[in-house]
Amino acid sequence: MKCHWFLSGFMSLFLLFPFPTYAEEDYYQPPERSKEELVMDLFLSLLLPDIQNAVNHYYAEYLTVNPLVYPYQIKILNMERTNHYRGYIFSVTVEVTPVVGPHNPVGMDHLTFTITPGxxxxxxxxxxxxxxxxxxWQDIVKKKY
Structure with missing residues (x-):
């Protein structure tokens, strides 16, 4: 019986006094089905061709096929205006996980873009x-990357 009380008290300490974490927070994710989520999905859809071109260029040296990047596998790491308030020069860094075949990941990459009107x-x-x-899937590998 003493052991039960001791364990209950010990576990309560973990719940009452959380330990600090030094993990980075994920980039802001808008609420599901919100207009914000719609705009973010639209933005990623417009950026996807440039992401895919960069991924194709990088992996062409290493693979015989182009890996695909799906919009739902793009994570925004950072997005900011690089000039004054309401200026239209942006820096965007994304993390992508290109895949081949039935979603076999080939790598993880960070891409940073400068975006201006057009x-x-x-x-x-x-x-x-x-x-x-x-x-x-080893037969598509030209050389190790």
């Missing part, structure tokens, strides 16, 4: 992580 320019492509493909 123009999207890739500023930086950073390959973060490589995922090993299953044995039946």
């Amino acid at each position: 123009n999207v320019k890739l500023e930086k492509f950073q390959h973060i992580k490589t995922y090993e493909l299953p044995p039946n």
Whole structure:
């Protein structure tokens, strides 16, 4: 019986006094089915061709097929105006996970774009992580990346 009370008290301490975490918070996600979510999905849909082109260019050296990036696999890491309030020069950094076949991830990449009215320019492509493909997909690998 003493053990039960001790464990209950000990567990209560964890609930009452949370430990600090140093993990980065995810970028803001709008409420589901909101107009904000609609605008964010529209924005990612418009940016997707530029993301796909950058991914195709990078992986062409390593794979015989172009991996695909799906809009729901794009995570916004940072988005900001780079000039004054209501200025229309933006910097956007996204994280993507390109896939081949039945959603086999090939890597994780960070892409930074400068966006101005009518123009999207890739500023930086950073390959973060490589995922090993299953044995039946090894034939598309030209060289290790």
